[in-house]
Amino acid sequence: MNQYTFTSGHRNVLFGAIGIGIVCLILTWIGDDAYHTRFWSNFLHNSVFFTMVACMAVFFIAASITAYSGWHTTFKRIWEAYSMFLIVGVVLLAVVGLGNYMHWHHLYHWSNAADVETDSVLKGKSSFLNNNWYMFGTLIFGGVWAFFAHKLRSLSLDEDNDGDKNFGKHKTMRKYAAVLLPIIGFTSAALIWLWVMSVDAHWYSTLFAWYATASAFVAMIAFTILLIIFLKSNGYFSLVNENHIHDLGKYLFAISIFWTYLWFSQFMLIWYANIGEETIYFRERYDNYPALFFGNLIINFLVPFFILMRNDTKRKFGSASFVAIIMVLGHWLDYFLMIKPGALITRNHALGHGHEAEAGAVGHGEAGGHAVEHVSNFVAGFTMPGLLEIGTFIGFLGLFLYVALTILSKSSLVPKNDPYLDESVHHHVI
């Protein structure tokens, strides 16, 4: 079967998932504080996670085209489908950006004009960390990604009906891909700073964008493995076999180690230099989120490292999909741990308790060690993901897959005129 049909069965399951997500978002909203921080941080967390997954999909398409890579061609429609979620993702994040203007939420300390006036660190960053940069950065940069994702996909679809022996469409794609790579390299870093890193507004790390991007990359590969195996079990993708899963498994293994390398590089430099305004990020997570802090490393490093080390575990669908599920959840937790502690500190600050919480602020540096003991209590939905967080994740996952499968059902699964199709069909790694 070369054409995926989005059956009503699949559709209903995904509608159900989206329904769970909406119910959970509403329940979160109802039981929330005055700023609805739990609601908005969940919204931001999931929007960023899935948008970055889509961003990594279009990045990997562009990188593969530029590298003359052919092994992925039989299933490249999956990445094209994932990348089209960017349009939805940019809209979701623009809602957060609009919230900055309208004061719907209090996720970002830098968007509070009164605080910025009295805070020299935030004031110094205000030429970048401001509402306009957030909004227009999201719309313009995210829009550019979405444009390229759309362009690369439509050229790929045109190629299906094009018997051109000179592969003109593919050559055009090559140009678009080469232009996209530097753009996405710089803009994704800027958007990660705005969306995620600026939640801890006083803190910054030059490695953070790489680290967050590697996290999303692993999740994207894991989603790819899972969707391929799911569609194969439904009789599609007969050309995709364990050799392709093997290579995806290698990516899952390799980028997991790359992620760990970045995690550790960021951690060790900060640990070694021991500067209060930098260590606060890890101090906060180490003291108040120990299970997630160490669990993050165990799930996202030790599990793929030891399970996927062998040849056969990358090839077997059972072990590959098992690790892929753990990776999706693990990197979702990783983004949770990037966003939630900072959001909680900003909320406590805004609500007036724990005014010493942002110990990184000027004049509070020395108080950093003392600040921790005041904020160390368990807070539902922040210290640990609760049922509402998991439900929201299911909702966003449903939305992501709904968009991806709708796109997937609109074209042939096999790009029959792609110059690399034959190479991919005969891909053989052992």
Added chain:
Amino acid sequence: MAQDNNREVIYGLYDDEEDLLRAVKLAKTDHLDIYDVFSPFPVHGLDPLLGLEESRLHQAGFIYGALGTMTAFLGMSWIFTKDWPNIFGGKPYWSVPAFIPITFELTVLFAAIGMTVTFYVINGLGPGVVNKHLDDRITDDKFCIAFDKSSVSSEKAQAFFKSTGASEVNSKTI
């Protein structure tokens, strides 16, 4: 293998690895017992055709790597807490994060050197070792199938090499 002496082999040389693969396939279906196959580079798909087992070199590599991890980590732990405790940058004696890079390096070093030495020893390679080749050209551009004359008769082998397009057939005692 170097330890076998006075083995009479008849071997055919092929110009192309595709011819070699086809010939090996045919030898399998004709139940001709191949003594060995030589090629200047790894030919994709040859190992499963010859029924070769997966190499266990990587398992040795894992053990060497784990040995490197232990050596580095336990070594540094002992040195910096018991043998010669020093304070660096106000950090505790047992500073695990600072040990990680060196632990990683020694893991890689032990695995790499251990696997290389193991590979050389298993294959009888090493500095000063002279290996007998059936034909020098199999290290350059020829692909070779060799039969042991005690299991495959010369006539049978000649016929096989002729039918599979070998460019040259020779006999040799090794």
